[in-house]
Amino acid sequence: MSPVKPTLKTIAEISGLAVPTVSRALNDAPDIGARTKILVRKIADELGYVPNRAGVRLRTGRTNVISLVLSTEHDMMNHTARLISAIAGEMQGTSFHMNITPYFPSDDPMKPIRYIVETRSADAVIMNQILPEDPRVAYLRERNFPFVTHGRTRWADSHPYFDFDNTAFGRIGVEKLVMRGRRNIVMISPPRNQNYAQNMIDGGTGAARAAGCSMRVMQGTTSDNRNEDIQLGVARHLAEFPETDGIVCSATAVAMAAVATLESLQHRLGEDVDVIAKEAVPFLTLFRPQMLTVHEDVARAGQFLAQAAIQAVRHPEKPPLQGLDVPTG
Structure with missing residues (x-):
């Protein structure tokens, strides 16, 4: 015999609350107090209560x-x-x-x-x-x-939106490289049709202009490419512009691909070339302590x-x- 599935009525009986109050508490209604919500959710979790989505949709018009x-x-x-x-x-x-x-x-x-x-x-x-x-x-x-x-x-x-200020990241990336004495910088950006790529490029270009140094955007390679394609792009860029001494990377994986290419070509990270990237978790400096990073929350x-x-x-x-x-x- 299968166990009886808990319902709103079951939770109401245990909590001593009315069924509509239980329902509103589970739906986080603003007129229900925090203590009541905590109590109802605790009982629901202990019972293994799962709302009937079809019923919710019929009652509220929502799927949750x-x-x-x-x-x-x-x-x-x-x-x-x-x-x-x-x-x-x-x-x-x-x-x-x-x-x-x-x-x-x-x-x-x-x-x-x-x-x-x-x-x-x-x-x-x-x-x-x-x-x-x-x-x-x-x-x-x-x-x-x-x-x-x-x-x-x-x-x-x-x-509604949430965004990372990629204009600030582009600016900070170039400024940090300039502080390390870098004058010939390349940025591996996201695809240029995306808004944050344009912001990042604008920030980096402005900082390079202010510092009187060069910043190019890598052609034919973006952060959306596969790692092996990014490595090929970095190798091509270094062959065409051997004076490159700083790389701004728009993602962690891009930075790792760039460093792998530099090392395969016998460039010394932190000495011949510096690399800076944004990252969500502190990983890159564990991978290579010479890396420069900017935190994205x-x-x-x-x-x-x-x-x-x-x-x-x-x-x-x-x-x-x-x-x-x-x-x-």
Whole structure:
């Protein structure tokens, strides 16, 4: 005989609360006190209570799901894995759950967004790799569907987002290399059609101009390339510009590929060439102590994105939550 599945009524009987109060506590209703919510969730966890999603959707019109839409091409070693963990952690203890909707580089990035909106398989979308005039954002705004971007569009004033100040990173990266005496710098940027690539390049170019040194953007190679392709790109650049003495890398994996190439060509890291990169966890200086790094607080980004998505669902009338992580170097 299978065990009886716990229900809202079961939790109500144990807690001494009314069923509607239990339901509202589990849905994090603002009019329910924190102690009541803690009590109800504790009992629900102990019982192994799982809400009937079909019933929730019938009663509220919601799925209690927030979908994180990610390209399969992204850096899973460092940035994206930490982002996923932070978003999921922030949703813990709420009525919301996260799912991940992947899409492949060969796919139309609109495809997963249209699917979610048309099937109503989630209440909100979190997405990254943002373009200045991102068609996904335009589509979601037109349909009044809740969303949050990890990055900014040209319409950022009117929608929720969290972003890392890549203009500041580009500037700090070049300034740190200049302080080490570097005068011939190359940046391995994200694809230039993405907003944060443009910001990063602008910051680096401005700092190089102010210092009176050279900064090129590596041609034919971006942070989205495979590691072996990045290594080939670095080797080609060094052959064409042997005077290169500083490299700004937009991701941890890019920096590791650049260092691997330098060492294979007998360049001494920290002596012949310096490399600086942003990273979400303190890894690169363990890999090579001579590395220069700038911290990106991806955990904070994930927490903020989750909060912004939940507010966009629950309180669409409120001003959108917007945040910016400004590195200090």
